[in-house]
Structure formats: C-alpha cells, structure tokens
Amino acid sequence: MSTTLLTYRDLALDAEGFLQKPEQWTEEIAHEIAGENGIAELTEKHWKVVRFMRAKYLETGAAPTIRTLGKDSGVAIKELYQLFPKGPAKLAAKIGGIPKPHGCI
Amino acid sequence: MTRILILGAGTAGTIMANRLRRLYASDIRNDRVSITIVDQDAEHVYQPGLLFLPFGKYTPEQVVRRRARQVHHDVAYVRSHIDRVETKENAVYLTDGAVLPYDVLIVAAGTRIVPSETEGLTGPGWQQSMFDFYTLDGATKLRDKLATWRGGRMVIDIVEMPIKCPVAPLEFAFLADAFFTDRGMRDKVQITYVTPLDNAFTKPAASAELAHLLAEKRIDLVTEFSAGRVDGEKGVLSSWDEREVPFDLLVAVPVHMGAEFVSRSPGLGDEMAFVTTDPRTLQSKAAPNVFAIGDATNLPVSKAGSVAHFEAEILTENIKRFVDSKPLLPEFDGHANCFIETGHDKALLIDFNYTTEPLPGRFPLPGVGPMRLLGESRLNHLGKLAFRWVYWNVLLPGHDIPGVGPQMSMRGKKAPVI
Numbered sequence: 001m002s003t004t005l006l007t008y009r010d011l012a013l014d015a016e017g018f019l020q021k022p023e024q025w026t027e028e029i030a031h032e033i034a035g036e037n038g039i040a041e042l043t044e045k046h047w048k049v050v051r052f053m054r055a056k057y058l059e060t061g062a063a064p065t066i067r068t069l070g071k072d073s074g075v076a077i078k079e080l081y082q083l084f085p086k087g088p089a090k091l092a093a094k095i096g097g098i099p100k101p102h103g104c105i
Numbered sequence: 106m107t108r109i110l111i112l113g114a115g116t117a118g119t120i121m122a123n124r125l126r127r128l129y130a131s132d133i134r135n136d137r138v139s140i141t142i143v144d145q146d147a148e149h150v151y152q153p154g155l156l157f158l159p160f161g162k163y164t165p166e167q168v169v170r171r172r173a174r175q176v177h178h179d180v181a182y183v184r185s186h187i188d189r190v191e192t193k194e195n196a197v198y199l200t201d202g203a204v205l206p207y208d209v210l211i212v213a214a215g216t217r218i219v220p221s222e223t224e225g226l227t228g229p230g231w232q233q234s235m236f237d238f239y240t241l242d243g244a245t246k247l248r249d250k251l252a253t254w255r256g257g258r259m260v261i262d263i264v265e266m267p268i269k270c271p272v273a274p275l276e277f278a279f280l281a282d283a284f285f286t287d288r289g290m291r292d293k294v295q296i297t298y299v300t301p302l303d304n305a306f307t308k309p310a311a312s313a314e315l316a317h318l319l320a321e322k323r324i325d326l327v328t329e330f331s332a333g334r335v336d337g338e339k340g341v342l343s344s345w346d347e348r349e350v351p352f353d354l355l356v357a358v359p360v361h362m363g364a365e366f367v368s369r370s371p372g373l374g375d376e377m378a379f380v381t382t383d384p385r386t387l388q389s390k391a392a393p394n395v396f397a398i399g400d401a402t403n404l405p406v407s408k409a410g411s412v413a414h415f416e417a418e419i420l421t422e423n424i425k426r427f428v429d430s431k432p433l434l435p436e437f438d439g440h441a442n443c444f445i446e447t448g449h450d451k452a453l454l455i456d457f458n459y460t461t462e463p464l465p466g467r468f469p470l471p472g473v474g475p476m477r478l479l480g481e482s483r484l485n486h487l488g489k490l491a492f493r494w495v496y497w498n499v500l501l502p503g504h505d506i507p508g509v510g511p512q513m514s515m516r517g518k519k520a521p522v523i
Contacts, residue, residue, distance in 0.1 A: 060381075062405060066301075066331060066345075067265060067360070068376055077333065081346040086329050087303070 008032045018093065018100040022057065025097025033095045038085065042095070046083055049073050053089075054096035063093045063101035107138045107428055110197060110207035112187060113364070114144035114172045116152075116501070117399025117413035118213030123503035124421045126177045133179050141181040141205065143197070144172055150241055151496055153410070153489075156273055156446065158244040160284045161252070165245055175501045187214075190370035192392040209394050209424060212373070212380050214364035216269055216400040216408055222360040223264050223332060230337020235355040238277060239269060247356065251284070256293030257353030262342055263300045264332045265360050266307075269400055269408040272455075274298070274358050275305060275315055276446040281356075282322040283448030297325040299342065299350055304328060308462040311455055314479055318447055332357075361408070363401055379403035384459070385435035387420045394427065396420060405459070407441040414500055415440045418511040440513040444489035452485035454478055458513040469508035471517030478518065 008029050012020040017033070019025055030050060034042050042050070052073040056064045066089045070077035080088035084095075093101050109125060111118045122142045132138035154168030173182045186200040190210065197205045218239045220226045226235060236250065237243035261278050268274075278298045285291040298305070298319060304312035305319060305326060319326050333345040335355065342350045363378030372391045374380050380397035381390040384404050389395040398420050399413035406412050416437055423433045439459030444452045454476050455463035467474040476485055499506060 060375075062403070065265070065377075071376060077345050081331075085346065087331075090303075 014100060016094075016100060019097040020099060022054070022098045025054075029097060030095050033097075037091060037094065039083075039091075039095075043083075045075060045079070046092075046095075049075055049080065049083065049088070049092050050096040053092045054098055057093070057096070057098040063089065063098055065089060065101070106136060107132075107208045108206065109138065109140045109209045109211070109424070110205055111140070111142040111211045111213055112190075112197065112366075113212070113214035113399075113401065114142050114149065114176060114182070115213065115215045115399070116410045117215070117401070117417065118142055118144070118211070119149070119172070119175045119501045120414060120417040120503045121211055121213060121398060121420065122176050122180045123501065124417055125424065126180050127503060128421060128425060130179070139181065140179070141183060142176055143183045143185060143187060143199070143205070145184070145186045147172055147184060148241075149175055151493060152270070153496070154493065155238055155241065155244045156276055156280065158241075159238050159247040159251055159277075160280055161248060165241055169241065170497065175497070187364070187366040188369060189366055190373055190395075192370070192372060192395055195394065207394075209427065210396070211420070211424070212367070212389070212395065212397045212401050213399050213413075214367065214401045216361045216363055216379070218359040219362050220357065220359040222362075223357075224334035225337060226264075226335050226357060226359060228335075228337055230340075233337070234340065234353065235335065235337050235357060237357055237359055239273075239358065250354070254354060256285075256290050258295045258297065258340075258351060259354045259356065260297045260299055260342060260350055260352035261356045261358075262330075262332055262350075263302075263358045265301060267408060268358050268361050270443070271307065271407055271409075272443050272445045274300075274356075275319075277356060278324050279318065279322060279448040280446055282324060286449075295325070296323070297327060297350060297352075299327040299330045299332070301331045302328060308455075308457060310465075311457075311463040311479060314453070315445075318481075322448070367401070375403050377403075383435075384439070385437050386423055386433040387416060387437060388423070388427075388433060396424065404439070406439045407443065409441055409443060410496070410500065411442040412440070414506075415442075415511040417503065418505070436512065438512045440511060442509070444485060444492065446486065446489060447481050450486050451481045451483055452489050453481055454485045454488070456513060456518075461513060461515070464518040466518035468517060469514075474517075 011024050084091040129138040148169050149172040151168040154163045157163045188198040188200045190197050232246050236247040285294045305315040306312040330344045340352050367374035367378040382397040382402040389397050398416045400408040419437045442456045446452050457463045465479040468476045468478050
C-alpha cells in the first residue's frame with residue numbers, strides 16, 4: 001500500500017496533486033488518487049466518466065467542461081456531483097491523470 | 106483573385122479587415138485581392154463600456170457606433186445572418202439564400218450569452234430581479250434597476266466558464282461596492298461573489314491579490330459553486346450539489362457559446378460552438394484555408410479584445426504566408442493584457458500568456474511603467490478610461506500600440522522566487 005502511494009507521489013505532480021505527465025498514469029494510480037480525495041471505491045460509473053475525460057483530453061489536448069461531461073459522458077450533471085463531490089470536472093481529471101482543467105481564463 | 110472572407114465585424118473581425126486591407130491595398134485596387142466582411146447587425150458595441158453602463162458612468166450612445174463605419178471602404182460590408190460554412194465547398198451560406206465563395210476564411214464571430222441554458226434564469230424575475238450586463242439591453246435594464254434599488258442581497262454569479270472578459274464580474278463587484286458607498290447605502294447591501302472556480306480568478310498570484318481586495322471591500326466569496334438552476338420568484342440560486350445562495354438582486358454571467366452558425370457548419374466547432382483552432386498558428390482544425398480569431402476560438406486564452414488584438418498581428422502574417430504558399434509561423438503565445446477596475450477611480454493591470462501568470466512589475470517600460478502591474482493605481486484607471494479612445498482610433502483601424510508587442514514580454518516583471 002505504502003509503496004503504491006509512494007509511486008503516485010513520486011510522479012511529476014502540480015501543487016494540488018494533478019499529474020503533469022498523463023502518460024505516467026495507470027489504473028492503480030487512479031485508485032490511489034481517488035482514495036486520497038475521499039472516494040473509497042471507483043465504481044463502473046466513476047470509470048465511465050474518468051475514461052471519457054482522459055480520452056477527450058488525449059484527443060483534443062483540453063479537459064472537457066462539466067457541460068460536455070453532462071452531455072456526452074453518459075452521466076447526468078447532477079449525478080456527476082454525487083460521484084465526484086464539489087468539482088466533478090476537476091476531480092475526474094485528477095483521477096484520470098490529466099492536468100488540472102483551467103476552466104479557461 | 107484571392108477572395109478573403111471574414112465572418113463577424115466585432116473587435117477581431119474589424120481589426121483583421123483593416124490590417125489585411127492595408128497589407129493588400131494595391132492588390133485590392135488591381136483586383137488581385139478582395140476582402141469581404143459579414144455581420145448580422147449594424148451596431149458595434151464597445152464592450153468594455155458595458156461594465157460602466159449599469160452604474161450610469163457611460164450612456165448607451167457612448168458605447169455604440171456603426172459597424173460598417175469602422176471598416177475601411179475598400180472592404181465590402183455585407184449585412185446578413187449566416188446559415189453555415191461548408192469548408193469542403195469553400196463557401197458560406199447566408200440565411201437569405203446567397204452563397205459567398207472564399208479562398209481564405211476568417212471566423213471572427215465572437216461569443217454570445219445563452220441565459221436559457223440555465224434552468225429558471227429566463228423564467229419569472231428575468232430582467233426584474235435577475236439581470237446580465239454582457240449585452241447592451243441587459244446592462245441598460247440593470248442600470249434602471251440600480252437607480253431605484255433600495256438595497257438587499259446582491260449576488261454576482263458566474264454560471265460557467267469560459268466567459269468573455271473573465272475579470273469583468275470581479276470588476277462589477279468592486280464597482281458595485283463603490284457605487285453603493287457613494288450613494289451612502291453600502292450598509293444596506295450585502296454583496297456576494299459566486300464563482301465555479303476554486304478562487305477569485307483562474308491564475309494563483311492574481312487570485313490572491315483579488316481575493317484580498319474582495320475581503321477589503323467586504324464582498325463575500327463563494328467558490329466552486331456551479332449554478333444548476335435559479336428560482337427568480339423565491340430568489341434562490343442553487344448549485345448542482347444542492348448548495349443555495351439567496352438573493353434579492355442577481356447579476357448573472359450566463360453560459361457563453363460561439364455563434365449559432367458554427368454548430369450548423371460541419372466539422373467547424375466544438376460542442377459549445379467554438380471553432381477548434383491551433384493555439385499557435387490560429388489555423389482552424391477544419392480546413393487549412395480557414396482561420397479563427399478572438400472570442401470565437403476554443404483556445405485556453407481570455408476571451409478579450411486585447412487577445413484579439415495580439416492575435417491579429419500574428420494572424421495577418423500567417424494569412425499572408427498562406428496566400429504566398431509559405432509555412433505558417435507558430436507564434437501566438439496566448440498573450441492577454443487587462444485593466445481591472447477596482448472602484449473609486451483605481452485599477453489594476455495584469456499581463457500574462459499561456460504559460461506565465463500575471464506578475465507584479467511595471468508596464469510597458471521595464472522599471473519605469475508608467476503603469477503598475479498587479480497593483481492598484483489611479484493611473485491604471487485613467488489608462489482604462491483612455492482605452493475607449495484607443496479602441497476606436499488605434500485598435501479597430503488595426504494599428505500597433507507603441508511598446509506593446511503581440512508576444513508577452515518578461516521585461517520589467519518580478520518573477521516569483523521558487
């Protein structure tokens with residue numbers, strides 16, 4: 001357990017724990033990040049969102065917004081907030097191993 | 106003949122039309138190049154002025170001019186709604202049935218607010234207790250409301266990012282504080298600033314400075330609040346995760362989307378109708394002869410006039426290169442530069458790009474200024490007011506601003522100690 005945690009913490013992270021190199025991400029690391037952020041277990045619904053998020057980022061270079069998640073991920077916005085409390089787009093990005101979405105500027 | 110077609114005669118489109126006109130002046134006279142610009146309406150609004158309008162500092166007449174007058178007469182101005190772009194046919198279909206063929210297309214159609222995207226926002230109470238200030242109509246109605254409002258809970262809410270001029274809602278909060286103070290009723294108004302972001306602004310250093318200003322002005326800050334619905338009759342703003350903020354007067358910054366025709370154009374835009382664009386060259390992903398600029402792009406930059414101005418310098422060069430069959434220059438760095446009104450005739454100035462956040466220092470001359478970066482000053486405020494003249498007389502005609510290049514400069518800035 002502590003060795004896996006060390007693995008996640010050994011990666012290039014930003015100040016808030018977002019992976020800086022998406023290619024270093026693994027499913028084990030996703031579990032670690034989820035655990036650290038108060039999600040005890042990643043359900044199939046969580047994975048659906050995380051995989052969608054990651055695929056979109058790798059395809060377009062930008063993390064999808066909460067609106068896109070609600071429209072295209074197959075999980076409604078309200079449920080997204082139940083799955084990923086507070087900030088679904090941010091938390092799903094973190095678990096999916098992609099940089100923090102800027103929400104633009 | 107090379108036919109250049111520009112969609113949208115706002116800040117970005119007008120600058121591009123005038124810059125390209127100057128570049129190709131003799132080619133236009135010799136019928137080797139033509140420039141056409143299309144817009145759906147006749148009025149060009151000086152959008153930074155909309156911030157001041159609700160507080161009675163500008164009148165609607167002071168912020169509006171005719172679009173066609175801002176464009177050089179060698180550019181053909183077409184007033185029409187746009188149905189769609191067919192990039193495979195190199196043609197733009199107008200809603201009246203006309204078809205405009207092009208060799209080079211520039212999409213500069215901006216962004217628009219869509220309040221109906223938020224449940225309840227356009228329902229009972231819209232423009233009575235719930236307003237926007239991103240349209241001339243909204244800002245004018247809000248002005249009328251504020252003129253007679255007796256006080257209560259004012260809530261300023263950013264529904265969702267991205268928005269146009271991301272600092273404007275903060276400036277609105279600062280100006281509201283000053284407005285109510287000047288009217289001797291600040292103690293009757295509770296101001297709450299509600300944002301989906303995790304801080305006052307997107308950039309950490311500027312956020313710290315701005316959060317400090319909010320606290321100093323007794324403006325409450327509610328973060329990570331994604332508005333899901335509004336009840337105008339009860340006066341309650343609710344988030345997707347069931348938090349509530351009660352209000353008597355809601356100033357909403359609604360969801361922003363790109364122009365409607367972008368959604369009707371195969372392959373041109375993303376799900377928010379922003380044109381998918383290369384962040385460095387400004388070429389669209391849809392076709393090599395299609396470019397995008399300003400608020401219309403999906404780029405992770407501020408949707409702001411300063412950005413359009415910096416992009417225009419680079420895009421003009423890239424269009425010339427494209428026409429001459431030369432490789433494009435990947436030069437745009439995400440440069441943005443904004444004045445932030447903080448009330449009582451003071452303002453802050455910030456300067457940043459894709460990778461460098463706003464830093465303190467002096468601008469544009471290193472060490473000298475005269476403007477202060479990331480610090481309040483009266484001169485910054487005067488700079489913001491003077492900018493209205495600069496906008497109509499320097500920016501829109503497509504001239505360069507002395508001392509301010511398209512790419513961000515680190516000169517005169519204090520880099521953070523890590």
